[in-house]
Amino acid sequence: MSTSNFTRRGLMKTGAATGAGLALPTIFTSAASAFTNEPTGDTVTFGFNVPQTGPYAEEGLDELRAQELAVEHINGMGDGGMLNTFSSKALDGTGILGKKVDFVTGDTQTKTDAARASARSMIEKDGVIMINGGSSSGPAVAVQALCQEAGIISMAGLTHSNDTTGKDRKRNGFRHFFNAYMSGAALGPVLKEVYGTDRRAYHLTADYTWGWTQQESIQASTEAIGWETVNNVLTPVGAGDFSSYITPVLNSGADVLILNHYGGDMVNSLTQAVQFGLRDAEANGKNFEVIVPLYSELMAAGAGENIQGVYGSMNWNWQLQDEGTKAFVKSFGEKYGFPPSGSAHTCYVQTLLYADAVARAGSFNPCAVVEALEDFEFDGMGNGPTLYRAEDHQCFKDVLVMKGAENPTSEYDNLEIVEITPVEQVTYAPDHPMFGGAEASLGECNDGT
Amino acid sequence: MKLLGLSAKDTRFLLIVIFLTLATPVLLQPFPENSGLATFNAGYPDLMQRFAIFGIFAIGFNILFGLTGYLSFGHAAFLGVGSYTVVWMYKLLDYNVVWGLPLAVVTSGVFALLIGFVSLRRSGIYFSILTLAFAQMSYNLAYSVLTPITNGETGLQVYRSDAQVLLGANEPTSPHFFGLVMSKSTKLNLGDWQFTFNNGYYFTAIIAIIVFYISLRIFRSPFGLMLRAIKTNQTRLNYTGINTRPYALAAFVISGMYAGLAGGLMAAMDPLAGAERMQWTASGEVVLMVILGGAGTLMGPILGAGFIKYFENIFSKINDQILQGWFAWMPDWLSGLLIEISHFFVGKSWHLTLGLLFMLVVIFLPGGLVEAGQRIARLFKKKPPEDKDPGHHPQPAPHVAE
Numbered sequence A: 001m002s003t004s005n006f007t008r009r010g011l012m013k014t015g016a017a018t019g020a021g022l023a024l025p026t027i028f029t030s031a032a033s034a035f036t037n038e039p040t041g042d043t044v045t046f047g048f049n050v051p052q053t054g055p056y057a058e059e060g061l062d063e064l065r066a067q068e069l070a071v072e073h074i075n076g077m078g079d080g081g082m083l084n085t086f087s088s089k090a091l092d093g094t095g096i097l098g099k100k101v102d103f104v105t106g107d108t109q110t111k112t113d114a115a116r117a118s119a120r121s122m123i124e125k126d127g128v129i130m131i132n133g134g135s136s137s138g139p140a141v142a143v144q145a146l147c148q149e150a151g152i153i154s155m156a157g158l159t160h161s162n163d164t165t166g167k168d169r170k171r172n173g174f175r176h177f178f179n180a181y182m183s184g185a186a187l188g189p190v191l192k193e194v195y196g197t198d199r200r201a202y203h204l205t206a207d208y209t210w211g212w213t214q215q216e217s218i219q220a221s222t223e224a225i226g227w228e229t230v231n232n233v234l235t236p237v238g239a240g241d242f243s244s245y246i247t248p249v250l251n252s253g254a255d256v257l258i259l260n261h262y263g264g265d266m267v268n269s270l271t272q273a274v275q276f277g278l279r280d281a282e283a284n285g286k287n288f289e290v291i292v293p294l295y296s297e298l299m300a301a302g303a304g305e306n307i308q309g310v311y312g313s314m315n316w317n318w319q320l321q322d323e324g325t326k327a328f329v330k331s332f333g334e335k336y337g338f339p340p341s342g343s344a345h346t347c348y349v350q351t352l353l354y355a356d357a358v359a360r361a362g363s364f365n366p367c368a369v370v371e372a373l374e375d376f377e378f379d380g381m382g383n384g385p386t387l388y389r390a391e392d393h394q395c396f397k398d399v400l401v402m403k404g405a406e407n408p409t410s411e412y413d414n415l416e417i418v419e420i421t422p423v424e425q426v427t428y429a430p431d432h433p434m435f436g437g438a439e440a441s442l443g444e445c446n447d448g449t
Numbered sequence B: 001m002k003l004l005g006l007s008a009k010d011t012r013f014l015l016i017v018i019f020l021t022l023a024t025p026v027l028l029q030p031f032p033e034n035s036g037l038a039t040f041n042a043g044y045p046d047l048m049q050r051f052a053i054f055g056i057f058a059i060g061f062n063i064l065f066g067l068t069g070y071l072s073f074g075h076a077a078f079l080g081v082g083s084y085t086v087v088w089m090y091k092l093l094d095y096n097v098v099w100g101l102p103l104a105v106v107t108s109g110v111f112a113l114l115i116g117f118v119s120l121r122r123s124g125i126y127f128s129i130l131t132l133a134f135a136q137m138s139y140n141l142a143y144s145v146l147t148p149i150t151n152g153e154t155g156l157q158v159y160r161s162d163a164q165v166l167l168g169a170n171e172p173t174s175p176h177f178f179g180l181v182m183s184k185s186t187k188l189n190l191g192d193w194q195f196t197f198n199n200g201y202y203f204t205a206i207i208a209i210i211v212f213y214i215s216l217r218i219f220r221s222p223f224g225l226m227l228r229a230i231k232t233n234q235t236r237l238n239y240t241g242i243n244t245r246p247y248a249l250a251a252f253v254i255s256g257m258y259a260g261l262a263g264g265l266m267a268a269m270d271p272l273a274g275a276e277r278m279q280w281t282a283s284g285e286v287v288l289m290v291i292l293g294g295a296g297t298l299m300g301p302i303l304g305a306g307f308i309k310y311f312e313n314i315f316s317k318i319n320d321q322i323l324q325g326w327f328a329w330m331p332d333w334l335s336g337l338l339i340e341i342s343h344f345f346v347g348k349s350w351h352l353t354l355g356l357l358f359m360l361v362v363i364f365l366p367g368g369l370v371e372a373g374q375r376i377a378r379l380f381k382k383k384p385p386e387d388k389d390p391g392h393h394p395q396p397a398p399h400v401a402e
Helices: A008-031 A057-074 A112-126 A137-150 A180-195 A209-224 A243-252 A263-275 A297-307 A323-336 A342-361 A366-373 B008-027 B036-040 B045-068 B076-092 B097-119 B124-145 B199-220 B222-239 B245-269 B280-293 B300-317 B320-327 B332-342 B347-364 B368-380
Strands: A043-050 A100-107 A130-133 A153-156 A173-175 A200-206 A228-235 A256-260 A289-294 A311-314 A376-378 A386-388 A399-404 A415-421 B185-190 B193-198
Touching (some): A043 A057, A043 A112, A043 A342, A057 A130, A057 A263, A057 A297, A057 A323, A100 A112, A100 B300, A112 A137, A112 B045, A112 B300, A130 A342, A153 A342, A153 A366, A173 A342, A180 A209, A180 A289, A180 A311, A180 A415, A200 A209, A209 A256, A228 A243, A256 A263, A263 A289, A342 A366, B008 B045, B008 B193, B036 B300, B045 B193, B045 B222, B045 B280, B076 B097, B076 B245, B076 B280, B097 B124, B193 B199, B199 B222, B199 B245, B222 B245, B280 B300, B280 B368, B300 B347, B300 B368, B320 B332, B347 B368
Parallel strands (some): A130 A153, A153 A173, A200 A228, A200 A256, A256 A289
Antiparallel strands (some): A376 A386, A399 A415, B185 B193
C-alpha cells in the first residue's frame, strides 16, 4: 500500500546528512564552559523562585522583597543592612568578584511541579547560578534535587521539613531555616511548663513532606514530656475549608489541638477552630488549647486576635535586639514601610551567605562554593553564632519559642518571644533516624560537567 | 511525491511538520542574546520539550474531541498515570526511559479503557461530567489516599535508596535513552545568537512526529471517517444498525494512550511526578489548547499547545523590573502609567491575557488559529475556492463553544 520512492541517490544524501549531524555535537562541545551557567559577562544572575500564588503566597511575596534588598546591598546600594554586622567581611558592596548581581523571579504556585518547571526555565533560559526562595518543603526538596542534577547551588528559603536536610539532603543544597525537629525540641519543655504533663493531643497535619515530619517531630517531643497522642488526621494542602476536620476534635477525648498547617491553610484552620469554640471549651477538666508549631508574622496577621495565647516556634523575629536584626529591620523598614517576616529574613541571609561564600572561595564554581559553606561559622545575621554543618548542610542556631501576644499594639507585634532556646538543646546527630538515619548522604558535588 | 501511504498533499504536510519540529531550536530563538527582546526567545530545552509533549497530548485529545465530538474533561488523569508509571520504572529498574514509556502507554490505555467503558454510556454534557468526576477522583487518590504510591504533594521522586536493579556502574543518573542523556544539550553560538540543541527535545520531537503521522493516518482512514460520522449524527448511525460505542471507546482509549505517552515523556524529561498534573485545570488546559488551535484539524492542537505554553512560560516571567527596563526611555509619569497597566497582563496575571485572547479567538475565529491561517492564505489567493456541489455538503458541526 505504501509507495515510498527510496532511491540510491536519496539514500546516500540522507546518509551524508546523518553523518554530518552526528559529527556536529563534537564541534559544539568544545565551546562548553567550565561549569553550569558560568558567568562570563560583567553580571551574575540569581534566580528567586517564590510562591506568588497559592496558599503560601504571602510569604513568597515577602521573600521577594528581602531578596531584592539583599541584591541591592551586595551591589552597594542602600545602607548595606546586615553586611555591616556580618562576621565575614569578604563582601565589599561592589557586587561579587567584580560582577554586579542581577536576578530573575519565578512563581512556584506553591506546587512542586510548577516550582520545578519554573526553576528549570531559570537555569536553562536565564542562566542562573543559584536559586533561592520558596516557602514550602515540597517544592524546596524538588528544586534542590533539580539544582543538584543541573550543577548549580540551591539556597533553600523557608522549608521546615526534616527531609530537606534529612533523607533528601543534597551536596548542592543548603538550608539556613530551622526544621521540624528543632521546633519540637524547643517547644517540648515550654509546653511542659505551661500545660503540664498530662495532656492528650490531636494533630491536624498538612499532607506532604513538611506536615509528615513536623507531626512526627512534635509527637515525639510531646510524648517525651508525657503527653498522649489521640489521633493524627492528614489534610490536603490548600483545602480552604477545614470545618469537617475540626468538628470531630471536641468529642475525641483530646484536650490539645496541634495544627501542623502553614500559611493560608493555618489562618483558615485556626480561625475555624476558634469559631467552633474550641478555645473556650473544656475537655478532661482542663482548658482546651491550640498549638501552632511553626509560626510566621504573616500568618499571625492573617489570623488576627484568634492567635492570642497560642504557642509556636520561629526561626527569627524582627523584635530581637541584636545588631544584625536591628540593621536588617531598619533597611527593610525604610524601603517597604513595615518589618520583615521570618521567611524574608531567611531568604535575605541565604542570598548574602551565598554571595559571601563565592567571594571567599574566589570562584562561582558550585563545588568551590560548597567547600566554602561547609562547616562555615558566622555571626551577626540575627540568630547569634551559627554553624553550617558539613554533614547535612543544615544551619544550627538558637530557636525562638513564640506566643500570640495578648495585647498587641499594632498588627506587627502580635507575637511575643517567650524563650530563646539555645542551640545545644536543638542539636541532633546527622544520622538521626528522623533525618534518614545512617543511609542518608549528600552525594557528590555536581558542577554540571 | 508520496510517502508511507499518504497522499501527495499529506506527504507535503508531514514534511513541513517534520521540518518545523526539527528546526524549532533555531526558529524559536529569533532575538540576539543580549537584546531587550531576548525575553521573548523560547528556544530553551524546558519550553521546547513542553511544546512537543503538550503537542502530543493535544494531538491525542483531538482524536477524541475533534473527530467524535466527545468532550472529555478528564484527560489529565491519563497524563498523571503515564508520569507515575515512568518514575516507578526509574525507581525499580533504572533511568533508561525505554522501560517506562511503553509501559506508560499500556497502563494509561488500560486506565482509559476502564474510565471510557463507564463514561461512554452517556454522551454530551453527562459524558463530560463523568470524565471530570473520574479525573478528580484520580487526582484526590494521587494527592492524599495513595501517597505510598504517589508520594502526594511532595511528588514522586527517585531516591538513592531505591532498588534500581538494572542500574549499571557507569550509567547516567538522570533519564537517558541507551546512554543518550535527556538533559544534555549542545550549544551553538552564532554571533550574538545562541541556539540550544537538546537531546531530550529531539527525543520528544521524533516521538511527536511519529504520533503525528499516526494521527494523520487515523484521520484519513475508514475508522476516522466513522468517528467523524459519530460527531455529525450519532443517532442516524444507530438507526442504520451500527453500534457506535466500540468506535467511540477505541477513540477514547487511543487518546488516553497519547496522554499517557505525553505524561511519560514529562517524567522522561524531568524525573519527578507531581499530583498537580492530574488536576482538573490540567484537563481544562488541553481542551483550551485544542479549541484555541482549531478542533478537528490536524495542525490546530499543536498550534494551540504551543500558544498556551508560550504564554505560560514567557509572559508569566515578565516582571516589573523588565517592564521598567522597556519603558525607561519614556517620561516618568508615562512609564509609571504603562507599568501600572501592563502589570495586569503580564507576570502572575498572564491568565488574564490568555483569557482575553481565548475570547477573541472563540468569538471571531470559531475554527481556531488554523482558521486565521486559512483566512490569511485566502487573502493571497486569486479567487475563492469554488464549491462544485454546494447542495451536497454536510453541514459543519456546531462549534463546541457556541
